[in-house]
Amino acid sequence: MADLWMPEAEHYDLGDPAPTDSKFPPKAIAHITWDKNASEAKPQAHVSFGRLLAYFTGAGRASAPHILWDPFTGQLAQFYPANSRSKSVADKAGGTRTNRAGKVVLQIEAVFFPHTIYDGKAYAQLIDTPCKGWAELHRWVKSHGVPDVWPMGRPTSFTSHRSEETWAKKGGWYAHAHVPENDHTDPGSWPAFKRTVTPAKPKPKPKPTPAAPPFPGRHFFVLGAKNVHALKLQKWLHAGKWGPAYTVGPSDVMTQKDIQKVAALQAHYLRELGPADGLCGPLTWKYAYEVATGVRRR
Template sequence: MPHPWMPQALKADVGDHAPCDPEFPARAIAHITADREADAGTPLDLVPFGNLEGFFTGGGRGRSPHLLWDPFTGAFTQFFPATSRSKALSDKAGGTRTNRAGKVVIQIEALFFPHCRVNGKVFARLVDTPCRGWDDLHAWINSWDVPDVWPMGPPTSLTRRTCPADKWRSQGGWYAHAHVPENDHVDPGSWPAFVSPPPGPLSDEPRFEPFPGVPFFRAGRRSPVIAGMHGRLVDEDCDRYTSSTAIDVWGPGDVRSYTAWQQKLGLEGSAADGVPGRFSWDRLAVPNV
């Protein structure tokens, strides 16, 4: 049995679950958040992941997808289990029940808008980003028997191309928001290529270190968890260390480097004090030690 909750995702269940329509084939719907309007001449900074997470668990919960995906860090937050419909599509009364039309209808919002700026670099298309976490995302959706096909062709531009009713009813696979009946959006514009599925079932074991709590991070604490954190901060270009020794001991270099990570996530003030909290820790994805 595949997992209703993606193992790599932070669970933020918004409730209000409802079944899908099993007479339709399994499908996935690709979106981008498109939360700012920029162009090549006037790029804009990417909106922090936490802002969108707060929107989908707050005032925007009536528009929540299953998953919010940050292709720059590989972070995920999941709002509905795969066995429930989500709410990211327009669904007209008496129509095809777009949010439910499938054995599963897994909807993914990638945190992205064209010409967003991250760490000084501008990205015109989603596929230009690092697409971190895509292999995990694809494997999880694949486990729900969503076929690796785009019945309307993969998205290559921000244009509208509505799927004919007979194809929508009969063909499973991946659809762009731009393809879904009863909708008028043109996203996502591009999407990463499919990757080979893993050789076996997804593991029930968490792949990342759970948050050990704020008191864990005290001066002089020695732990392989801190060494793993050190490595991830370096991977994320948040290396503010002045020494490569004693990487498993919490010290001033960890505080400086973790502050850089919190700031990279869009945190400010006391929320970027260099002491790990659950939000930033879950997104750093420190491997199990």
């Protein structure tokens, strides 16, 4: 379940919550605080996050958004839970629903105005800033079902275009300049959505090739020898279908038939195991095991 209060934000519950209207699709509204009217010729000093925070928790609480975001420092403050309306857009009585028109209507105010000076540098657009905190902010908004689309187009200038029909029917991100019953033209720009990259599943590590058990010694495989090692070898020879088939066995006694089966294996791999004399040495033992277990193709 998505968090009603963004974990990365400072929380300042202003009270007076009111439910959103779930018959509309989920939305987010992008704003800038636009505290000063600066210009390229006359840029002005940045207004601090702390000053805006004091405003929205004080004299400006009647117009507080859900989230206040400083794109220079990454600071975030939240004033209303996600399932409540906030108060940053005009919402005329009896008109088109704005603050509540969605399963959520998450309003984001970026602490910014065009041509703001921060740390000695002027920034003409919001997207020119470092946009610190945007990844976390976008992730939280998306967790509430707001799709990564701009039904009225991603804002690229301070122009307004509004459609009540689009607003009512389509979820996604809207500029303040897109919201019916409002006359603001912000935010002018907005950072691109952060794509969620699903990490590729790591390729399974190849299973280590099982090694043949240590060779116990040639004397365990001479004609008439009776031991557990002879039984192992016979089982491998039987699995590999070498030489004449058993009518009885495998057993723990080396018989003439077992010698013939060893010779058949050696004849198949004559270059590596020859001569095909039926006498089991370390390499013949290894090949018998590997063919029987599928490590080596016949």
